[in-house]
Amino acid sequence: xxxxxxxxxxxxxxxxxxxxxxxxxxxxxxxxxxxxxxxxxxxxxxxxxxxxxxxxxxxxxxxxxxxxxxxxxxxxxxxxxxxxxxxxxxxxxxxxxxxxxxxxxxxxxxxxxxxxxxxxxxxxxxxxx
Numbered sequence: 001x002x003x004x005x006x007x008x009x010x011x012x013x014x015x016x017x018x019x020x021x022x023x024x025x026x027x028x029x030x031x032x033x034x035x036x037x038x039x040x041x042x043x044x045x046x047x048x049x050x051x052x053x054x055x056x057x058x059x060x061x062x063x064x065x066x067x068x069x070x071x072x073x074x075x076x077x078x079x080x081x082x083x084x085x086x087x088x089x090x091x092x093x094x095x096x097x098x099x100x101x102x103x104x105x106x107x108x109x110x111x112x113x114x115x116x117x118x119x120x121x122x123x124x125x126x127x128x129x
Contacts, residue, residue: 017044019080027072
């Protein structure tokens with residue numbers, strides 16, 4: 001029986017906060033923005049959609065925001081993901097932590113899709129009344 005499911009991977013299940021804080025300045029630099037590690041580190045915990053406006057203007061977001069986020073993701077997958085480690089205090093038995101994280105994200109997506117479908121149906125019914 002499942003007693004607990006944790007959907008938050010970065011910084012909760014695995015120690016990736018500093019790695020994320022290293023990847024962002026490197027990706028930003030490729031787009032001509034100089035931002036130091038400590039400044040980015042203080043913003044980690046936000047999604048890219050909330051982090052980028054701290055460092056980019058509206059025009060820059062429109063111009064290259066999606067490309068920047070894609071590049072940062074690629075960089076993280078290629079250079080940092082294999083270095084991730086579970087927090088030592090985490091009490092869980094995993095065969096492969098990456099499969100677990102992917103599974104937990106997949107479960108969240110299934111839950112979100114179900115919720116969205118339910119809400120969409122409810123709104124449709126209200127509009128028909």
